[in-house]
Amino acid sequence: MKIDLTDTTAGEINNALVRGRRAIGTPAVGMVLTMVIVTDEENAYDSLKAAEDASREHPSRTLLVVRRHARTLRDRTHSRLDAEVRVGSEAGTGETAVLRTYGEVSEHADSVVLPLLLPDAPVVVWWPVDAPENPAQDPLGRLAQRRITDLYAVERPLEILQARVRTYAPGDTDLAWTRLTPWRSMLAAALDQARVRVTSAAVEAEAENPSAELLARWLEARLGVRTDRVVSGGPVVTAVRLGTDNGEIVIDRPEGPLATLTLPGQPPRTLALKVRPLSELIAEELRRLDADEMYAVALRGEGAKETV
The missing domain is CATH 3.30.1330 (60s Ribosomal Protein L30; Chain: A;)
Structure with missing residues (x-):
């Protein structure tokens, strides 16, 4: 089931999720976390497909935040939020809201996402591309217990890796590490x-x-x-x-x-x-929501000198 909303609000999106669940008779209590994906239009489909495949192992509410680039003066000055709500077979084993933000809303996506988080459930934020320099201090990153980036998506991965050493915080991880x-x-x-x-x-x-x-x-x-x-x-x-x-x-x-x-x-x-495909990497990361201490050791290249 899909519900399209134009020039909407977080409250209306929440209501649409409730209506969708009632229409197909699916409870929300089976979902174990909120997965927030922050990406652009080009990478939105592949990222959402990977998250929905991973949701078969980890039923979740998936919030896909697509920040649209302003193409006209009206886009730059007019803030707008469009949404597509998916429940049932359209959203894996959980439910999905695709959030397309325009104008100033794009700079404050956390204010849109916060009311849509599942209550008392962990939050994971994933940036498939264009991750912030300091994920833990990003407005969306502050909402999360785990923050996933991908060094394979940047032009100079070893330079960015060194920057991640300086900004690392417990809860950070990267799919370059998961692949290992x-x-x-x-x-x-x-x-x-x-x-x-x-x-x-x-x-x-x-x-x-x-x-x-x-x-x-x-x-x-x-x-x-x-x-x-x-x-x-x-x-x-x-x-x-x-x-x-x-x-x-x-x-x-x-x-x-x-x-x-x-x-x-x-x-x-x-x-x-x-x-391994992207969906398997994401599913692995969702199996643990505590700090990945071995990623921190590998990132910094320091730690106990002992057998692997």
Whole structure:
């Protein structure tokens, strides 16, 4: 069910959500959080599709805030809020409100979003593109327990990564870090099997890859060894090599969904290591709403010097 509202208010949007739920007989109590997505028109469809797919695991109220650029003098001087309310099969397992803001309303989107948050439920804000310099101090970011950005969406990811070190606050995370979860799990499992001391490390990836930089910093912090950054043809991270007194531990994924794990004294084995879709990354981030301490360690490149 869809309800279109033109030149509307947050109160009218809330009423439309209630009417929609009543019309299809869906209660609001099944939703566990509010997901706020802040993006532009170009990225709105893909972002909303990923959030709605993730809502099958985490039923939520999704608020998509699309800040429209002023094209005419009237757009610049006239504040307006248009909305599209979706409930039922049109909105995954939760409910969705697409909020298009014009003029001054775009600068105060938090005043529109605040009345639409589910009461007594966590709030997650996600910027697929154009994230603020300091997410925790952004007006919308202040409403959230978790704030998700994506270094893959910026032109100079390593420069922005350094800026994130300075502005980090508990609750911040980035999808460049989320993409590393399978790599980190495999490295931890490999070291559990090998039971050796790591003396050197190297991460191979395409140039300027933010996930590779975060992985290298994490290895340096957790293993206490220098980690070399080696440029490969990609895509993304292609290999991790850990030097030990008994030989190298290698996870190699030059392309495709499969990787090869090599441990000293053991035959190589093939492992699944696919590049996951956006919906899976968002679903993973919604499984925990507390501070991601390991992301902070990787971001700063510091922490306890111990086995992964």
